[in-house]
Amino acid sequence: MPCRTTSELNKLVREAKKHTKQGKVADYIPALAKANPKELSVAIFHHDGLCISAGDVQQKITLQSVSKVLTLALALMDYGEEAVFSKVGYEPTGDPFNSIVKLENNPSKPLNPMINAGALAVTHMIKGEDSGKRFGRILSFIQRLGGNPSINYCAEAAESEYRTADLNRSLCYFMKQHGVIEEDVEELLLIYTKQCAIEMDCLDLARIGCVFAMDGVDPITGERLIPGHVARLCKTFMVTCGMYNASGEFAVRVGIPAKSGVSGGIMGAVPNRFGIGIFGPSLDEKGNSIGGIKLLEMMSAHYAMSMF
Template sequence: MDLQEIIDDIYLALQPRLGEGKVADYIPQLAHVDPRKFGMAIIDLDGRIYKAGDCDEPFSIQSVSKVFTLTLALGKHGETTWNRVGREPSGSAFNSIVQLEHESGKPRNPFINAGAIAVSDLVLAGHTPKEAIAEIVRFVQYLADDPSITIDPEVARSETATGFRNFALANFMKSFGRLEHPVEHVLGVYFHQCALAMTCTQLARSGLFLAANGKNPLTGHTVVSSQRARRINALMLTCGHYDGSGDFAYHVGLPGKSGVGGGILAVAPGRASVAVWSPGLNDNGNSLIGSLALEMLANRTGWSVFGAPAA
């Protein structure tokens, strides 16, 4: 199987459709991104890299960062993390407040906004907001083996200035006693983690430990236990695309986490880590062309966790 040929074919096939979907203009800084951008990178367990398009152009990873903060929170708090946030698909929009009211302020899973805010509160434990933000950046730099990864300050400012729904979610959780730190501190961490700027290549490298039973195969460092890697992958598969998670599992069949910046990190366990970026979103807030690219990749490679397609 020639992965470079496959990724080149996908890029060529999707060229006529670039620009489809709606850029996330409710975050003003993201509204300026060219909707025709497309990048894709695959890194296998031997470190071979396969690239196409704008794969080395940094973009705002937004909610893809929730995979990394969840990993940090689990490292700090272990299974007690689940006292604060659930593990079930939401079936609601990523920024919905409705379920929080029904469930006494406990978010349904760590990948919707409310859940990620709760996880930010856990990461903040024992730290100032600046220290927690620095820890998140260092962790992602460590995973990617790339000290150049940074937060885009303009995106962070843009999110802070317009994040009224997230302020409402955080205050609602605080009213139920679900957050231990001041709302402003928790959201400072949350907005900055979402403003991480990465390329597809860096993002694919960062997710490689999830494809290799918790160990970075290129450095030999154990990031998490194999059991924890499996569980994070399970959450990505069931909850990683908000209320479009079932559709993504149906069409792609890989653990994945999307972000409204148009990025998706996908994991082919035992095989590779994949990152794709296309800013136009579908109705569920997931990259429209990125999802199509991953479906084409899964079909060509047989990497779906549910089995290879019929010959």
């Protein structure tokens, strides 16, 4: 679906772009190191199907940690809240997303599904006969959410992440030792790295954000894609844990459910109004898009987005 541009949104993007020079791209994943740190784009997908944008919104980006929200929704649909949260907790953490510290303190379960340990535990729960079919279910679900059957994963990014996933391997083996996961670690990492490498453009990302904004209903077809209580649970985690260990400050300054990824993507959901897809690969020290967060701060003030 085409997007129209507006002078006010273009102005906000130009202003936010000035901050990109203060960050750097995620060079610890070789495939992500190729991104241009000066880039910044945004799409806003309204509940009535109207879309506005600024920047190169058709450029493909990998989901990375944004995928954690989507697999959480699928796992909750597969098993229900009680089963999922017997394996992973509800609580935010002040530690980095890839930290093992809290896992050592409470080895029975990761603190929440938005940190790497929790996301790995959630992916472990996705149903399917083998790793290929389990990833196929994740991909098919995300294609439905985005209304785009051409959404796929980037094989280069997946392979790059798989080769450099030693810290995630450590998290998996720690959880396997304590019974949180019960499968072959390499099989799980194959699914997880492909999940993180699913790629789409900002328009797809904004449309998925709009599904969450509308409590699980597709804004174009009116079809319910996610049960309302599942969508609301996911949005709650986006508020409390979605921006890594900057989630509290983000809630104060922006005030919407959002999830970031180290590719520079951010998916936002403004309840009952619209979804947001942002790409800005220059990251701050906590792994969030530095230009994207500044843009969302300005948008929140300009469009009165905060839910608080």
